[in-house]
Amino acid sequence: MKYLSLLVLFFISGLSYGQGIIGQWETYDDETNEKKGLIEIYQTNDKYFAKIVESYAEGTSGICEKCEGAKKDQPIKGLVIIEDLQKDDDEFNGGTILDPENGKTYKCYLELVETNKLKVRGYLGFSLLGRTQYWRRKE
Numbered sequence: 001m002k003y004l005s006l007l008v009l010f011f012i013s014g015l016s017y018g019q020g021i022i023g024q025w026e027t028y029d030d031e032t033n034e035k036k037g038l039i040e041i042y043q044t045n046d047k048y049f050a051k052i053v054e055s056y057a058e059g060t061s062g063i064c065e066k067c068e069g070a071k072k073d074q075p076i077k078g079l080v081i082i083e084d085l086q087k088d089d090d091e092f093n094g095g096t097i098l099d100p101e102n103g104k105t106y107k108c109y110l111e112l113v114e115t116n117k118l119k120v121r122g123y124l125g126f127s128l129l130g131r132t133q134y135w136r137r138k139e
Contacts, residue, residue: 021092021112024053025135038138041082041110048092048110050082052100066103076100085110097122106130 022043027036038054055076064074071079085095093109099122106122113119116137123130
């Protein structure tokens with residue numbers, strides 16, 4: 001009976017991680033821990049992307065003024081900020097992430113560290129030179 005209980009526990013744990021990264025995630029300010037936005041991660045073919053569904057940032061125009069190229073002066077809401085990630089074992093990497101606050105694009109990787117917690121790392125060159133945020137799955 002004890003082994004059956006452990007087996008059931010491992011099975012349930014596996015199912016929760018099986019949700020993967022697809023879905024809606026809430027982002028928070030690094031300094032104030034206030035909710036900043038709602039991001040939707042989706043899959044197209046074998047690549048993963050993310051777009052801004054809602055922005056809670058006050059005092060912004062709602063336009064990506066500092067972005068470059070085709071994203072310049074586009075609305076923040078609906079803006080694709082993560083592009084071309086590929087699943088690599090427990091990580092999703094090989095893509096880029098856009099910071100709409102400064103308009104810069106960085107390499108990135110994502111890792112599901114808990115069922116409802118996603119590690120998001122943007123970096124320049126090597127992953128040691130960058131910034132990590134943790135997003136929470138929207139309940």
